[in-house]
Amino acid sequence: MAGMVRGLIHQETGKTPALNRFPLIAGWVKLRRKNRRRLRLRGKPPFFRRWMMSNFKNTPIPVQNSTQLKKLFDSYWEILLNARVEHPSRVQQDLMTWRRGSAQMVLRVNPTLGNVTIYSVLVSGVDPTEKLYRYLLAYNSLQRKECMGLAEKNGTFSVVMKYTLELELGLPSVIQRHVFQLQEIADDLDTELAEMFGGSLHYNDWNKMSQSDVDTLIGDLFG
Numbered sequence: 001m002a003g004m005v006r007g008l009i010h011q012e013t014g015k016t017p018a019l020n021r022f023p024l025i026a027g028w029v030k031l032r033r034k035n036r037r038r039l040r041l042r043g044k045p046p047f048f049r050r051w052m053m054s055n056f057k058n059t060p061i062p063v064q065n066s067t068q069l070k071k072l073f074d075s076y077w078e079i080l081l082n083a084r085v086e087h088p089s090r091v092q093q094d095l096m097t098w099r100r101g102s103a104q105m106v107l108r109v110n111p112t113l114g115n116v117t118i119y120s121v122l123v124s125g126v127d128p129t130e131k132l133y134r135y136l137l138a139y140n141s142l143q144r145k146e147c148m149g150l151a152e153k154n155g156t157f158s159v160v161m162k163y164t165l166e167l168e169l170g171l172p173s174v175i176q177r178h179v180f181q182l183q184e185i186a187d188d189l190d191t192e193l194a195e196m197f198g199g200s201l202h203y204n205d206w207n208k209m210s211q212s213d214v215d216t217l218i219g220d221l222f223g
Helices: 002-013 017-021 023-042 047-055 066-082 130-140 172-197 202-208 211-222
Strands: 086-092 095-100 103-110 115-126 147-153 156-166
Touching: 066 086, 066 095, 066 103, 066 172, 095 172, 103 172, 115 147, 115 172, 130 147, 130 172, 156 172
Parallel strands: none
Antiparallel strands: 086 095, 095 103, 103 115, 115 156, 147 156
């Protein structure tokens, strides 16, 4: 009988009988709920992440809606334009390029994998020697932001530098900072690599190709 009465009280009041019978416990539960609300407010994601979550219905990866994809790609194009990079070009919706000195830079947005990657083909036509592999291994083992590797196409080897970060971390200020840093690194590295290992600066080769050749090369190297 007592159990039935407690059940009826719970249905009418919406409060658990234990909290009614033990005010100290009730006060502790209320304080804990209040602290949880504070933590949720304090832990709200930054503006860009909130924008992504609202546009992608809290599941930004993978994206199925073409309108959402266009908004995402356009936002990164605007970031590049606002960064005032040299000679920006939008090869595809999700792939943008620009120049910095002798370096050709590429930004690729991949919503399927949930990341954005900044690439640069530093030199092409190098020989895959042990000395080159040791150089790349030593460079990558220093826990730098970016890494380098060899990409092979039709027997031609190219040294590619890249850096990848998650879309959720892609605040405009963060992307612009990485753009500025990586383009300076690429502008120095391509000359250094050409002097040490031969090959040609990819910037020169880029200008010799037609637009369709550029599109094919970008697709082969970067997907």
